[in-house]
Amino acid sequence: MSLRELYQEMIVDHGKHPRNVGKPETATHCQVGHNPLCGDKLCLYVTERNGTVENVHFEGSGCAISVASASLMTEAVKGKTVDAVRDMFAGFHQLVTEGKEPATDMGKLLIFAGVMEYPARVKCATLAWHTLNAALNNDLRDVCTE
Ligand code: ZN
Numbered sequence: 001m002s003l004r005e006l007y008q009e010m011i012v013d014h015g016k017h018p019r020n021v022g023k024p025e026t027a028t029h030c031q032v033g034h035n036p037l038c039g040d041k042l043c044l045y046v047t048e049r050n051g052t053v054e055n056v057h058f059e060g061s062g063c064a065i066s067v068a069s070a071s072l073m074t075e076a077v078k079g080k081t082v083d084a085v086r087d088m089f090a091g092f093h094q095l096v097t098e099g100k101e102p103a104t105d106m107g108k109l110l111i112f113a114g115v116m117e118y119p120a121r122v123k124c125a126t127l128a129w130h131t132l133n134a135a136l137n138n139d140l141r142d143v144c145t146e
Contacts, residue, residue, distance in 0.1 A: 003110075007115075010068065018071035022057045023057060030045055031046070035124060036144065037123055038063055040060070043059045045059075048136070053079070053081070054078070069126070069129070077132070096116060096125050099116035
């Protein structure tokens with residue numbers, strides 16, 4: 001299966017059946033993000049303890065790419081240290097804007113290299129990551145991709 005086919009299959013799967021949806025009591029950070037260009041909106045709930053991201057949940061609505069990206073992100077960052085999550089954020093950004101495979105181990109997230117082919121979708125794919133980064137930085141402002 002090509003990267004492109006894998007990309008489409010995973011976007012459809014996670015877009016239709018997102019993982020880690022909800023608002024857990026344990027959340028230590030809440031952050032709102034939106035992408036007015038497309039109408040994507042999400043609230044991210046991060047449970048962090050001793051510098052480790054134990055869990056990330058989200059609630060939101062938007063296009064399949066934004067929902068799938070948030071869903072795959074929650075799986076990818078679970079159990080990682082905050083520093084490792086920041087590296088993944090930088091790697092993800094590099095992947096979708098330059099199409100270059102980053103030095104950081106991205107796992108399944110590598111399929112997002114396909115976003116390169118749809119420049120208008122880059123903000124959809126990165127919304128959840130910008131929002132997570134702001135949450136970890138304790139930035140109280142809502143995230144807007146504009
Ligand atoms: Zn979108």
